[in-house]
Amino acid sequence: MTSADTFEKARAEDRAALVGYLPAGFPDVPGAIEGLRTMVDAGCDVIEIGLPYSDPVMDGPTIQAAAQQALEAGTRTTDVLRTVEAVAATGVPTLVMTYWNPIERYGPDRFAADLASAGGAGLITPDLVPDEADRWVAAADEHGLDKVFLVAPSSTDHRLTMTAQACRGFIYATAVMGVTGARESSSALAGPLVQRLRGVTDVPVGVGLGVSNGDQAAEVAGFADGVIVGSAFVRRLLDAGSDRAAGLASLAALTRDLAEGVRRG
Secondary structure, eight states: OOOHHHHHHHHHHHHEEEEEETTTTTTOHHHHHHHHHHHHHOSSSEEEEEESOOOOOTOOOOOOHHHHHHHHHTOOOHHHHHHHHHHHHTTSSSEOOOOHHHHHHHOHHHHHHHHHHHHHOOEEEETTGGGGGGHHHHHHHHHTOEEEEEEOTTOOOOHHHHHHHBBBBEEEEOSSSSSSSSSSOOOOOOHHHHHHHTTTSSOEEEEESSSHHHHHHHHHHHHHHHEEEHHHHHHHHHHTTTTTTHHHHHHHHHHHHHHHHHHHH
16 A cells, blocks of 8 residues: 555545654664554554664754664664565555665665565655755656655745645655654644645645654644654653563554544544
8 A cells, every 4th residue: 555545545534644753773673673563553554764874964862862773783774675675564655764865875776676676655855855856756756656755834835836746645744943853742833834735735744743642643633634753652662771572562552642643633
């Protein structure tokens, strides 16, 4: 099932989709796979797998800490693809979220082919804008992969329209200005940003703004097609430390809370 199909299925059920993120290789490669599968089993509709990168300028401290741990353990792009293959086998759309530099180094055409071969649904590229993405767009189109670009409250109407036209699968609306991270309350900028997008496209909109519990998920689900959660999942594993069983139980509990939230939003 593609991410577009998943968003459509959620819409038919009168709810938002729950999109969950963990970096590959955190706490190690098998641990990330187990964690992501736990999130799928507990209610995530779409999975984002982070490709650990040494200069994560847009990531907050929680995700930075996890990515650094993954890098120090020797996680490579091939490990990310192995993680994609294991998670995509569950039938849930599985995307990679990555800065562009590692893809440039790997080779966009080669990465698109390998991602598709692993069963991946597509790529989320936070630091790549559509007007500079010709190589990726061509590679993604050749392999039928989702192209997910980001928009922000500061995006002009022209930029929103251009980005929406370039996206396939869904649009990632980052409704917090600054780096990622769980927050105590939702951004007042999120709703208006989604409304602006609704005026220019029918492509589903997923919102990422630091959601960390079911009540926040319900709030965002009231106006968005998808609720994207990353730092809160990573924090559960960081807090559990070496106690893998506790970490997985915590991931499952958080997922269930968030999944209930998107259903009442």
